[in-house]
Amino acid sequence: MKLSEIIKELALTIQSAAGRLDREVTGGYASDLLSDVMAHSKEGDIWVTIQGHPNVVAIATLRDLAGIILANGRQPDAETVQRAEEEGVPILCTLLPTFDVVGRLHRLGIHGKD
Amino acid sequence: MEKKELMWDYEIEGKDFRNAGRVSSKVKDILKELGFDPDFVRRVAIASYEAEMNVVCHADKGTLHFAILPQALQIVVKDRGPGIPDIELAMQEGYSTAPPEIREMGFGAGMGLSNMKKNADELHIVSTVGQGTVVEMVMRSPRSRQGSA
Ligand SMILES: Nc1ncnc2c1ncn2[C@@H]1O[C@H](COP(=O)(O)OP(=O)(O)OP(=O)(O)O)[C@@H](O)[C@H]1O
Ligand SMILES: [Mg+2]
Numbered sequence: 360m361k362l363s364e365i366i367k368e369l370a371l372t373i374q375s376a377a378g379r380l381d382r383e384v385t386g387g388y389a390s391d392l393l394s395d396v397m398a399h400s401k402e403g404d405i406w407v408t409i410q411g412h413p414n415v416v417a418i419a420t421l422r423d424l425a426g427i428i429l430a431n432g433r434q435p436d437a438e439t440v441q442r443a444e445e446e447g448v449p450i451l452c453t454l455l456p457t458f459d460v461v462g463r464l465h466r467l468g469i470h471g472k473d
Numbered sequence: 474m475e476k477k478e479l480m481w482d483y484e485i486e487g488k489d490f491r492n493a494g495r496v497s498s499k500v501k502d503i504l505k506e507l508g509f510d511p512d513f514v515r516r517v518a519i520a521s522y523e524a525e526m527n528v529v530c531h532a533d534k535g536t537l538h539f540a541i542l543p544q545a546l547q548i549v550v551k552d553r554g555p556g557i558p559d560i561e562l563a564m565q566e567g568y569s570t571a572p573p574e575i576r577e578m579g580f581g582a583g584m585g586l587s588n589m590k591k592n593a594d595e596l597h598i599v600s601t602v603g604q605g606t607v608v609e610m611v612m613r614s615p616r617s618r619q620g621s622a
Contacts, residue, residue: 391579392579392582392584393526393578393579393580393582394523394526394580394582394583394584394585394588395582395584397519397522397523397584397588398519398584398587398588398591402515408579410578410579412490412578413490413491413492413493414490414493414494414526414578414579416494417493417494417495417497417498417522418494418522420494420498420501421494421497421498421501421518421519421522422515422518422519423515438491446498
């Protein structure tokens with residue numbers, strides 16, 4: 360499923376890289392521990408987290424993630440948005456908590472390891 | 474025969490979370506550009522990122538040296554900082570001395586050194602308490618692995 364379709368289905372607000380929403384999302388990972396995401400996320404994943412500081416962009420870039428969903432009403436720092444624009448990493452926001460974001464992604468057919 | 478030196482050096486600032494990860498992004502871009510196997514690039518990116526972040530999180534400042542050798546790729550991250558008193562303990566997954574303000578950002582899972590160990594073919598750590606730490610990683614690319622078999 361394309362990132363743009365997920366944005367529509369979950370009514371996410373787009374914070375950065377609006378030109379990069381055409382990408383296919385092939386899986387997902389949810390965690391707020393950065394080394395855990397580094398170790399276990401996969402290329403093409405959508406990453407659900409509540410961390411909004413600039414280092415999340417570094418992780419998304421290094422792991423070739425499709426995008427980042429900031430859950431629970433979290434907003435990215437201004438520097439995070441700037442860096443995400445530079446690196447072309449879509450950051451998407453929602454008021455839904457992580458649990459509900461992941462639940463909805465699963466219903467749309469976006470899975471983790473399996 | 475002409476010998477081409479393929480090595481790069483970067484500075485890493487302690488506590489500079491704004492730029493943290495940029496050095497590893499450069500390493501990744503260079504390898505991608507040179508056409509290395511994507512899975513190899515992924516392993517190098519993870520190992521390099523964790524070494525870079527340990528300087529940012531735990532040390533004052535440091536350097537990352539990265540060289541493409543005939544048989545392998547070498548990354549050496551040197552820092553000036555507190556050093557690691559017990560390396561074996563630090564290597565244990567889950568062990569972390571990260572302070573609360575760093576943990577709040579999602580660092581401090583105590584997984585960085587294990588991520589390096591899992592992704593590098595060789596990991597050597599030399600540390601002097603009160604002075605600093607040197608982390609050396611050697612990664613063999615799929616091609617040179619076959620070649621050396
Ligand atoms: N360059 C360093 N200088 C001083 N201490 C270090 C350094 N690298 C690692 N350590 C020590 O080793 C511990 C474990 O490191 P490791 O990278 O595995 O976990 P972490 O950095 O605490 O958390 P994470 O990497 O999961 O965010 C650190 O908490 C710290 O005490
Ligand atoms: Mg670490």
